[in-house]
Amino acid sequence: MNFKEIKELIEILDQSSLTEINIEDKGNVVNLKKEKETEIITPQISQQPMQQVAPQQEIATAPAASNNADTAANSAADTSGKTINAPMVGTFYKSPSPEEGAYVQVGDAVSNDTTVCILEAMKLFNEIQAEVTGEIVEILVEDGQMVEYGQPLFKVK
Structure with a gap:
């Protein structure tokens, strides 16, 4: 041939x-x-709140009563202040670019529509609003860190 x-x-x-x-x-x-053609399916990211599962996992995996007491004490401490939680999975960025300053710092006042950070998911950069009013007390994650849905990002009082 x-x-x-x-x-x-x-x-x-x-x-x-x-x-x-x-x-x-x-x-x-x-x-x-001839090889079969494969269809590529890309997941759609929704920013709607979903039921949080993490607390149930903590309770289910706590092996001793002393740990349950510690968890209850930590929960009581957390409820005294508010937190700004991640509305989605992504990479946390405290500023719009490496050359610019952070959106917020400890001691800054925030309102419902204040942008506090960016979460990157699948090359999409999503500005995250505080959705609470108060003062930033603590930043709980590092710049460039991966965060999970519902993970606390900031403590606000």
Whole structure:
């Protein structure tokens, strides 16, 4: 078989519903196989609040009563102040670019519509608003850190 004949066989296979062609000619064997096309599905990210599962996991994995008491004490301490939680999974950035300053720092006052950080997910940069009014008491994550849905980012009083 020459190159032109092989090329014609490839075109025939491509245009037909056949998935494989096997030909033996003068001691030469030609096997042509068409691979299945794969469909790429990209997930859609929703910023709607979802039911938080993490606290149930903490309770289920706590092995001793003393840990339950510690968890209850920490929960009571956390409820005295408000937190700004991650509305989605992504990478936390405290500023719009490395050259610019942080959106907020400890001691800054925030209101419902104050942008406090950016979360990057799948190359999309989402500005996150405080959605609470108060003063930033603590920044709980580092710049460039991956965060989970519902993870506290800032403490606000």
